[in-house]
Amino acid sequence: MNDLPPPTTLAEGKYLRLVARGHWEYAERTTATGAVAIVAMTDERRLVLVEQFRIPVGAPVIELPAGLAGDVIEVEPESLAATARRELLEETGYEAAEMRLLAAGPTSAGLSNEVVTFFHASGLKKLHDGGGDPHEQITVHEPTLDALDAWLQERAAGGTLIDPKIFAGVYLVKLSGKF
């Protein structure tokens, strides 16, 4: 696409900016340099998920533990794997012996430049209760893999939104032959 004009900033917030390029508009983060999502499996074949109220969608959302690289000024630059370890520990209290890259891809390629990198965390050791940083109110869930689909359907029926990256993450770990 050599005929594309350069991007121009339409507006800049504290965390997000609105960008136009040619006929297209999209959002990008002002500080973060990447996003990670972690498929964390305990030795008992439980998947570690987090639930939090998400202001943009106005509802509680069940998601993979996740976070942004480069948004914590004191610790940057940090690698994506280090970000995944930090976020998993902060949000769920689990330390991972192994953090393995699965795949990366755009979350909504028409809307933003966000690319999320999936990791598989294993060899988990519980260090504390998790819950995120002081700005976050995170509940940790640990359904068994066998009960996962029924449990998510039940939660969805109750009005909680389910992030489809959970399904993508489980697919990717199964594909990698690790459970």
Added chain:
Amino acid sequence: MNDLPPPTTLAEGKYLRLVARGHWEYAERTTATGAVAIVAMTDERRLVLVEQFRIPVGAPVIELPAGLAGDVIEVEPESLAATARRELLEETGYEAAEMRLLAAGPTSAGLSNEVVTFFHASGLKKLHDGGGDPHEQITVHEPTLDALDAWLQERAAGGTLIDPKIFAGVYLVKLSGKF
């Protein structure tokens, strides 16, 4: 979250607006009322995928056929299933005998209010070559399900981004026992 202040618009573009609510910022579409993604399977167990250059990520992306509800003024209001039928036909040339709801969820609940609804399209009949509307340059791919993972890995290694909603969609169709 009763203590949340109302949302305020920081900036409004033609297609996207930047919104602040309390300490949070997010993007929302100005016109579209929903998003759909279609897991379209041919009778020969081929998955119908689309590839297009995506300006926000600056790269070609392989995705499920997808689109927005409510962004075509002449045909709104349209149901999400009708949107899925329209987008599948426009982008891939396939008409679907059955369009079945799978699940819905937020694509990036910290960044935008976008919720995508997944459909399973079956009984496909090719009516034309697809390719999208005049603003889109879409290539249609039809890997077999058995070859899907290897094919996507090969394309990713060549620099094409892979939308993780492909994995989520295949997971959801497999879960529904339809292939």
